[in-house]
Amino acid sequence: MAEKKAAGSGFDDLAQKLANEEDEDTKIAKMIRAMPKWRFWVLAAISIFWLLFQLRIKLYRPFEPWFQLPLHMCLALFVVFLMNPLADKYKKKWLWVIDAILIAMVAFVLQYFITHAEYLNNRMYSVSPVTVQEQIVAVCLIITILEAVRRVVSVALFGVIVFFMGYAWFGQFIPGVMHYQGISFDRFCETLMLGTNGIFGSPLGTSLNTLFYFLLFGSFFANCGGGAVLIDAGLKLSNKTVGGPAKAAVISSGLMGMISGSAVANVSSTGVFTIPLMKKTGYSPEEAGAVESVASTGGQIMPPIMGAGAFIMAEMIGLQYINIAAAAVIPAVAYFGSAYILVHLIARKRKIGRVAGVAKDTKPVLPRIYRLLPIVILVFLIIRGTSIPRSALICTVISIVISMIAKETRMTPKKFLYTLMDGIRQAANIAIPTAACGIMIGIVVRSGIAVKIAKMIDKTGNSSLFLALLIAALGCILLGMALPTVAAYLIANTLFISAITGLLNNAMPEGVNIALVGNMFLFYFGVIAQITPPVCLASYTAAGIAGANAWKTGWKAFTFASVAFIAPFMFVYRPALILEGTTMEIVIAAAMLLLATLCIAAAVAAYMFKDLAIWERIAFLVVALLFILPSGITDIIGIVAGIALIAYCLVSGKVIGGKAQAA
Numbered sequence: 243m244a245e246k247k248a249a250g251s252g253f254d255d256l257a258q259k260l261a262n263e264e265d266e267d268t269k270i271a272k273m274i275r276a277m278p279k280w281r282f283w284v285l286a287a288i289s290i291f292w293l294l295f296q297l298r299i300k301l302y303r304p305f306e307p308w309f310q311l312p313l314h315m316c317l318a319l320f321v322v323f324l325m326n327p328l329a330d331k332y333k334k335k336w337l338w339v340i341d342a343i344l345i346a347m348v349a350f351v352l353q354y355f356i357t358h359a360e361y362l363n364n365r366m367y368s369v370s371p372v373t374v375q376e377q378i379v380a381v382c383l384i385i386t387i388l389e390a391v392r393r394v395v396s397v398a399l400f401g402v403i404v405f406f407m408g409y410a411w412f413g414q415f416i417p418g419v420m421h422y423q424g425i426s427f428d429r430f431c432e433t434l435m436l437g438t439n440g441i442f443g444s445p446l447g448t449s450l451n452t453l454f455y456f457l458l459f460g461s462f463f464a465n466c467g468g469g470a471v472l473i474d475a476g477l478k479l480s481n482k483t484v485g486g487p488a489k490a491a492v493i494s495s496g497l498m499g500m501i502s503g504s505a506v507a508n509v510s511s512t513g514v515f516t517i518p519l520m521k522k523t524g525y526s527p528e529e530a531g532a533v534e535s536v537a538s539t540g541g542q543i544m545p546p547i548m549g550a551g552a553f554i555m556a557e558m559i560g561l562q563y564i565n566i567a568a569a570a571v572i573p574a575v576a577y578f579g580s581a582y583i584l585v586h587l588i589a590r591k592r593k594i595g596r597v598a599g600v601a602k603d604t605k606p607v608l609p610r611i612y613r614l615l616p617i618v619i620l621v622f623l624i625i626r627g628t629s630i631p632r633s634a635l636i637c638t639v640i641s642i643v644i645s646m647i648a649k650e651t652r653m654t655p656k657k658f659l660y661t662l663m664d665g666i667r668q669a670a671n672i673a674i675p676t677a678a679c680g681i682m683i684g685i686v687v688r689s690g691i692a693v694k695i696a697k698m699i700d701k702t703g704n705s706s707l708f709l710a711l712l713i714a715a716l717g718c719i720l721l722g723m724a725l726p727t728v729a730a731y732l733i734a735n736t737l738f739i740s741a742i743t744g745l746l747n748n749a750m751p752e753g754v755n756i757a758l759v760g761n762m763f764l765f766y767f768g769v770i771a772q773i774t775p776p777v778c779l780a781s782y783t784a785a786g787i788a789g790a791n792a793w794k795t796g797w798k799a800f801t802f803a804s805v806a807f808i809a810p811f812m813f814v815y816r817p818a819l820i821l822e823g824t825t826m827e828i829v830i831a832a833a834m835l836l837l838a839t840l841c842i843a844a845a846v847a848a849y850m851f852k853d854l855a856i857w858e859r860i861a862f863l864v865v866a867l868l869f870i871l872p873s874g875i876t877d878i879i880g881i882v883a884g885i886a887l888i889a890y891c892l893v894s895g896k897v898i899g900g901k902a903q904a905a
Contacts, residue, residue, distance in 0.1 A: 312355035380431035440684035461665030495537035527790030718767035
């Protein structure tokens with residue numbers, strides 16, 4: 243018992259630490275003000291140069307691939323080491339020696355690629371010899387990337403990458419199906435640095451060609467007042483309804499999710515407003531934290547601007563991003579709809595009302611609604627067919643112009659530079675994990691481990707698609723517990739996609755985009771993992787703000803997000819849910835997902851027009867599960883049983899209410 247208490251105390255300490263951290267905007271502003279002038283101006287110069295470089299390749303003409311990708315990567319490394327020096331973290335000036343060595347190594351790597359770009363464009367992979375100089379450059383590049391991962395991503399991702407590198411060297415000692423004959427040092431360096439499946443593969447290409455521009459737009463949109471309007475809109479829309487603050491958390495975080503792919507950042511920005519209000523109206527601290535973390539995590543699957551993983555998915559399967567966003571609409575609506583219904587049912591169960599004065603505490607939204615114009619124009623441009631980067635750049639300029647209307651949001655030169663540096667910091671923090679995952683992808687492709695895993699899944703599941711999906715889902719959750727969504731999705735894609743698509747080929751009707759179905763499944767579980775204990779930073783951050791038990795908050799968030807665990811299985815078996823089907827098929831599948839969502843929400847809340855007994859909750863859960871596997875019999879049973887259960891609860895709820903009123 244004492245051990246359990248101690249463990250819980252450890253999670254609570256982590257939650258409090260996360261909650262006490264300042265939001266990213268405050269942190270970057272304070273960091274910039276506190277840093278020495280020489281470092282500030284170096285970072286400012288790098289930021290301006292990086293912006294001009296990205297504008298040049300998008301608005302004028304791109305450079306050679308072996309020039310622009312390494313330059314993008316090295317600029318990210320420079321920013322990471324200058325913004326996160328060891329000397330500042332450990333308060334020891336001599337540690338600048340280590341940072342200086344790392345920065346010199348990055349400069350050495352950059353110098354090599356700039357001077358050898360033409361040669362590398364014509365080099366023949368696996369044919370041309372790997373020189374000693376190239377081996378030294380590869381070692382320097384791998385060391386600096388791994389250290390950057392450790393500093394700004396997570397120690398867990400660092401460990402995963404090292405594990406795969408270890409497999410490349412020691413796989414020869416592993417018996418059985420996972421045996422790998424090993425790799426020579428020169429081919430190891432070539433695979434990771436000079437191949438299209440390594441560090442400079444498609445994930446980093448997505449960072450260069452797409453993600454940079456959206457992160458820049460997100461930074462300017464938020465700093466020009468758009469983010470505050472979204473939060474206030476959520477509070478206003480739900481102010482007069484039952485359980486208003488909890489619904490405000492769902493709406494605000496969903497709206498913020500359109501421009502932010504970070505669950506923790508969403509919790510930090512909206513949770514400070516919504517969590518205290520939820521507690522004030524009657525939600526327990528754990529419930530308040532869980533609602534906020536679930537809603538904030540869902541921002542990564544919320545169109546039109548989803549998490550960074552969605553852009554990488556579009557690049558990897560060769561689809562336009564608008565198709566990815568469109569496919570995500572129904573599952574995203576189901577996710578946020580289930581959260582909204584759930585908090586409504588809890589509010590009804592507890593007779594939770596609204597908080598008086600919320601409307602007075604927030605500024606009027608309508609006079610500031612014009613600040614959302616960049617989002618509207620962005621969606622219009624993407625639908626019209628304008629390229630994603632160009633759309634983001636246009637809307638960034640519009641955000642700056644709109645900021646000039648009000649004095650409080652006006653973009654002064656100083657604010658412009660701070661906002662730019664914030665956007666550059668975010669771009670660097672995305673470029674690092676995408677490049678680092680390239681190390682893992684290169685090794686997986688070279689060793690054929692993905693094919694081996696596919697064979698293992700096929701052998702274990704006896705060609706069962708459901709079992710393969712279950713194994714892949716568990717793998718995604720385990721990876722996503724410790725990794726950012728981008729990294730979790732990339733690793734899951736590399737390990738599991740061949741097994742899933744192989745089985746989908748035999749199960750899917752003709753005309754369905756199998757790559758989209760399989761990748762969307764992995765992406766969803768990579769996102770869901772962010773609120774899956776024991777490692778769920780979004781839930782722990784919300785728990786810290788709520789003053790709740792972190793462990794209980796994590797598990798409550800896990801149960802509140804139950805629909806997210808069923809929806810991916812449903813859209814694999816019912817691809818119409820991601821718009822892979824006729825209009826009638828889409829309508830029918832959406833209706834079934836809605837009924838499943840209602841049933842899950844009732845089971846979790848233990849309420850549907852009345853308090854539910856254990857058997858009633860189990861019955862609702864069973865009905866929801868019936869919709870996973872499509873079959874005429876299970877569909878009919880599910881529809882009839884679901885409607886019957888809801889009708890039964892409605893009638894018995896009125897009877898109970900009438901008796902209570904009479905008494």
